[in-house]
Amino acid sequence: MWAIAKMELKKNIQDKGLWFWTFILPIVFIIAFVSIFSGDENTSYKEVVTQIIPGYTIMFAFYIMISMVIGLVKDRDKGMVARIASTPLPIMSYFIGKWIPFMVIVLIQIAVLFGFGVVVYDLPLGDPLGLIILSLSLAFIVTGWGMALAVLVKTENMGIALTQIIALGGAMLGGLWLPVELMPEFMQTISKVLPQYWAIEGYKEIILEGGDTLDVLFNILIMVLAGVAGGLIAIAAYPRFLRLSKS
Template structure:
């Protein structure tokens, strides 16, 4: 299990494309959109920064699913899944070894982007413990959904397309690009069914209102339950995934 985790983490770190999607592009988006919307007199500078930095952090966290899909599909196509299945390593340990490096990367991504916001835009962080637990919940759901997608899709291109739909569609409807309050009522109702909405509202509660764990427990619960659902789907879909693996 730990050998799989170390190998996967080493391969992932060497992927230059991952560094671009995880750190470079989010920073470019944050800088550009803060510059565009900070001149809007209808919103305070603090509200703009609090909307944009957590919003794009959440959106780009979902792109880790692309790397997860590629990692699982390559294991399947190279016969690695079949070889591992023939060893005493359990399915749960295999998934944990593949999952751990990605959740570490997402947590680093969140820390870097929020740190950038603090240094450059004086972003307030509020309650540190609440912020950390909410970030853990966010990392948990995106990697949980990533595992589910990775064992369900048949090709890398299908996984990339679905990730873009989830990331960009969720960003639009979940209020990551603009405050939900500015959207039509029907869209506001739809947004409440999306994890992106609950993650952003949790961050706003912590940052803008100095909320604690008691104020965002529902947000964290929804994210964790959604992540668990992804993990369960991944485990249930594993037998079919194994049958597709080259021997």
């Protein structure tokens, strides 16, 4: 398990495309949209940075699913999955070994983007413990869904397309681009079934309202349950994934 995790982490560190999606592009978006909306007289500067920085952090966290899809589909098509299945390594060890590096990458991404917000825009962080647990929950749901998607799709292109739908559709409907209360009522109802909504509302509760872990406990629970569901789907779909692997 740890050998798989170490190899996966090393491979992803060398992936320049991952660095672009994870750090460079989110920072560009944050700079651009803070510049655009900070001049709005009807919205305070603190509300702007509290909406935009966590919002784009959440949105771009979901793009890790692209790297997860590409990595697992390549392992399948190159016969790596079939070779691993022929060894005594349990299925759970394989999945955990593939999952851990992406969990670490998402947590680093969140830390870097929030750190950028603190240094450049004086973003208040609020309760540290609440922020850390909420960020762990976000990383868990993103990577849990990433594992499920990677096992379910037949091709890399299908996985990339579905990731775009999940990331962009969730950003639009989940209140990452603009506060949910400014959206039409039917969209506000839809938003409450999306993990993006619970993530952004949790961050705003901690950063803007001064809340703590107890105040966002329900948000954390929703994201953890969604992440567990993703992991269970990945495990359930593994036999089909294995059958598609080249021997």
